[in-house]
Amino acid sequence: MNTVKYFRIPISNAIRMSRAISTTARAVTFPKYGEPDEIANVISYNIGDKIGPNEVLVKTLAATINPSDINQIQGVYPSRPVWTKEINGEELTIGGNEGVFEVVEVGSDVKDYKKGDWTLPGVLAFGTWRSHALVDASKLSPPLGLNGVVSPLQIVTSNINPVSAYQMLKEYVELKPGDWVIQNGGNSAVGRAVIQLAKLWGYKTISVVRSRPDIDELIAELKGLGADVVLTEEQAASREYEEEFRKLVGPDAQIKLALNCVGGKSATSLTNKLSVNGHHVTYGAMSKQPVTIGAGPFIFKNITFHGYWLSARAQADPVGRNKALKEILGLVAQGKLQAAPALEHKISADKTDAENTEIARKVFKDYSKGFSNKKHVFQFQ
Amino acid sequence: MNTVKYFRIPISNAIRMSRAISTTARAVTFPKYGEPDEIANVISYNIGDKIGPNEVLVKTLAATINPSDINQIQGVYPSRPVWTKEINGEELTIGGNEGVFEVVEVGSDVKDYKKGDWTLPGVLAFGTWRSHALVDASKLSPPLGLNGVVSPLQIVTSNINPVSAYQMLKEYVELKPGDWVIQNGGNSAVGRAVIQLAKLWGYKTISVVRSRPDIDELIAELKGLGADVVLTEEQAASREYEEEFRKLVGPDAQIKLALNCVGGKSATSLTNKLSVNGHHVTYGAMSKQPVTIGAGPFIFKNITFHGYWLSARAQADPVGRNKALKEILGLVAQGKLQAAPALEHKISADKTDAENTEIARKVFKDYSKGFSNKKHVFQFQ
Numbered sequence: 114m115n116t117v118k119y120f121r122i123p124i125s126n127a128i129r130m131s132r133a134i135s136t137t138a139r140a141v142t143f144p145k146y147g148e149p150d151e152i153a154n155v156i157s158y159n160i161g162d163k164i165g166p167n168e169v170l171v172k173t174l175a176a177t178i179n180p181s182d183i184n185q186i187q188g189v190y191p192s193r194p195v196w197t198k199e200i201n202g203e204e205l206t207i208g209g210n211e212g213v214f215e216v217v218e219v220g221s222d223v224k225d226y227k228k229g230d231w232t233l234p235g236v237l238a239f240g241t242w243r244s245h246a247l248v249d250a251s252k253l254s255p256p257l258g259l260n261g262v263v264s265p266l267q268i269v270t271s272n273i274n275p276v277s278a279y280q281m282l283k284e285y286v287e288l289k290p291g292d293w294v295i296q297n298g299g300n301s302a303v304g305r306a307v308i309q310l311a312k313l314w315g316y317k318t319i320s321v322v323r324s325r326p327d328i329d330e331l332i333a334e335l336k337g338l339g340a341d342v343v344l345t346e347e348q349a350a351s352r353e354y355e356e357e358f359r360k361l362v363g364p365d366a367q368i369k370l371a372l373n374c375v376g377g378k379s380a381t382s383l384t385n386k387l388s389v390n391g392h393h394v395t396y397g398a399m400s401k402q403p404v405t406i407g408a409g410p411f412i413f414k415n416i417t418f419h420g421y422w423l424s425a426r427a428q429a430d431p432v433g434r435n436k437a438l439k440e441i442l443g444l445v446a447q448g449k450l451q452a453a454p455a456l457e458h459k460i461s462a463d464k465t466d467a468e469n470t471e472i473a474r475k476v477f478k479d480y481s482k483g484f485s486n487k488k489h490v491f492q493f494q
Numbered sequence: 495m496n497t498v499k500y501f502r503i504p505i506s507n508a509i510r511m512s513r514a515i516s517t518t519a520r521a522v523t524f525p526k527y528g529e530p531d532e533i534a535n536v537i538s539y540n541i542g543d544k545i546g547p548n549e550v551l552v553k554t555l556a557a558t559i560n561p562s563d564i565n566q567i568q569g570v571y572p573s574r575p576v577w578t579k580e581i582n583g584e585e586l587t588i589g590g591n592e593g594v595f596e597v598v599e600v601g602s603d604v605k606d607y608k609k610g611d612w613t614l615p616g617v618l619a620f621g622t623w624r625s626h627a628l629v630d631a632s633k634l635s636p637p638l639g640l641n642g643v644v645s646p647l648q649i650v651t652s653n654i655n656p657v658s659a660y661q662m663l664k665e666y667v668e669l670k671p672g673d674w675v676i677q678n679g680g681n682s683a684v685g686r687a688v689i690q691l692a693k694l695w696g697y698k699t700i701s702v703v704r705s706r707p708d709i710d711e712l713i714a715e716l717k718g719l720g721a722d723v724v725l726t727e728e729q730a731a732s733r734e735y736e737e738e739f740r741k742l743v744g745p746d747a748q749i750k751l752a753l754n755c756v757g758g759k760s761a762t763s764l765t766n767k768l769s770v771n772g773h774h775v776t777y778g779a780m781s782k783q784p785v786t787i788g789a790g791p792f793i794f795k796n797i798t799f800h801g802y803w804l805s806a807r808a809q810a811d812p813v814g815r816n817k818a819l820k821e822i823l824g825l826v827a828q829g830k831l832q833a834a835p836a837l838e839h840k841i842s843a844d845k846t847d848a849e850n851t852e853i854a855r856k857v858f859k860d861y862s863k864g865f866s867n868k869k870h871v872f873q874f875q
Contacts, residue, residue: 412802
């Protein structure tokens with residue numbers, strides 16, 4: 114078990130300043146790897162009355178639940194949880210990777226943050242499902258400068274999926290207006306952001322979705338967001354449909370970018386439709402099938418295959434992530450981009466730990482039941 | 495059947511100049527798709543006594559036989575042969591993609607070439623297996639400027655595989671001295687060039703080869719060329735061998751580039767050994783198995799997968815190809831790089847077409863029997 118600690122970095126030879134008021138925090142914790150709906154514990158604890166010179170005390174305004182958070186607690190995600198004994202003497206981890214914080218207090222040597230700033234986690238496995246965090250300033254992303262422009266809820270619902278869409282559309286190939294992007298999972302949160310951003314920037318989109326009883330409704334909905342062409346997986350894979358497809362996109366269509374969150378045959382369909390010198394970006398593997406690439410796409414079509422992982426990229430380039438997020442939130446504020454609707458779950462100071470634990474476990478149980486177009490968000494009060 | 499012609503581009507409204515002497519050419523031709531050892535015909539024909547203002551008459555100094563040439567005639571290669579009726583009135587194609595030419599005569603408007611220049615094909619499916627070619631200047635690569643520095647044989651044996659090795663080592667990731675490259679097909683012509691160039695440039699190599707009775711001899715030979723680590727496919731794929739492997743390369747080895755000409759499990763072994771942010775380049779698929787990539791290498795290791803095809807790249811950037819070739823030939827001339835040994839096959843003016851046809855078919859028959867470390871080369875006399 115990984116016992117690296119960075120909830121509170123030991124500060125050798127440094128004086129921790131006494132703070133005026135000590136804070137009672139609440140956190141959604143896990144004692145071991147397992148199913149979150151079975152092992153989650155909400156714990157109240159005192160955050161202490163001292164702040165180190167390089168530390169920042171933040172209050173969580175909102176924190177999302179994402180599939181990767183669940184996988185992390187299950188122990189099946191490459192970014193491992195951080196285990197600590199500093200909360201209540203028992204080894205445990207705090208869940209959550211994504212959230213938005215307000216700075217409450219800063220240590221004497223902290224220059225980059227001031228009270229009231231809004232900020233994001235700057236490291237993987239931050240543990241965002243807690244009301245407060247006292248951390249080294251280096252573990253935070255730069256201040257957002259968005260207080261009052263958008264709500265904390267808009268920030269957390271825009272942060273992961275639209276930023277992924279933004280970066281994938283921008284970073285692999287220089288698209289010109291009229292160029293085409295093809296994606297699978299076209300009705301996912303990333304897919305919907307891709308459709309909307311592409312429309313705003315003048316690119317055309319082909320969105321592949323799984324067939325379903327209400328497929329016409331879904332197609333109408335995606336077209337309402339700005340989708341140009343919507344195909345079922347069967348149509349995308351079909352040789353018979355190829356002629357019809359080429360009619361839809363036109364004979365000169367430059368399909369320069371494919372965005373893949375499914376893998377397997379669906380990824381192959383995207384590859385086959387890409388133009389020569391195209392780029393194929395994998396950011397998920399919903400089918401749990403790998404991407405299979407023959408010599409043809411590699412050698413004769415010169416397709417380049419990339420992987421995209423927001424978490425690692427945000428850690429490597431927090432300024433780039435913030436830039437993308439600010440542009441997206443500007444579009445949200447102007448009503449040009451629809452953020453995902455949110456489902457809020459409150460962990461309150463006026464409830465006991467046992468009551469809050471029951472609330473948290475029910476959230477995870479509902480979450481594990483599956484798909485919702487709504488973004489689950491913890492709020493700490 | 496593709497009937498595009500560019501052996502002789504029709505020149506409308508242009509005067510073809512009469513030439514002092516007409517030339518009798520010999521070419522290795524094919525009447526249809528099929529097995530070269532069954533259908534090859536060597537044909538003598540008069541190249542005419544006129545040259546267009548933008549045309550160049552070249553004499554072939556040497557022309558290689560490569561696997562892709564054979565695949566092209568079999569009709570199983572994406573770059574298709576060029577079919578023409580201009581040789582003897584019957585539809586046929588001239589084989590061969592690679593060769594080195596000497597300029598014999600230039601049209602009145604040709605500025606970039608002069609008599610005596612050495613040059614290479616500038617287009618795919620040139621048809622190099624002929625003693626002479628009268629072509630539009632745009633179908634040739636820029637003059638090499640290497641007359642007398644190296645032999646035509648050194649040029650053709652250095653052109654394909656060492657240029658591939660050179661470009662793959664240079665173009666996908668910036669390697670620093672001490673960085674590692676891993677490759678399969680380590681004993682192939684490309685593999686040997688990779689070992690030698692990497693050694694010259696200070697990079698370290700891991701070469702994976704198929705196990706065989708004389709494996710110790712092969713390992714010694716590759717180490718003689720400068721190989722740092724040589725593994726069998728079984729060792730490269732083995733979890734048990736992983737600890738030993740890490741000892742061989744050291745705990746801090748940065749394995750930044752993988753070069754794959756095999757595909758299948760062998761490609762997976764290379765991927766698994768690559769460092770985070772590594773690049774994987776596929777330039778062949780000897781196993782006829784595709785490359786299979788799970789979400790892990792894509793998303794969590796951020797490996798980028800590329801394809802490399804010298805032919806298309808040389809056509810897109812002939813200047814870049816010539817630059818690489820010149821640097822390689824400089825190393826060959828200095829004895830720092832071993833060119834592949836050549837096996838020369840003569841198509842002579844003092845033999846009948848039937849006799850030359852018999853020679854050519856025997857060459858293809860021997861070639862199809864398989865592996866030789868020697869490069870087969872046609873010479874026209």
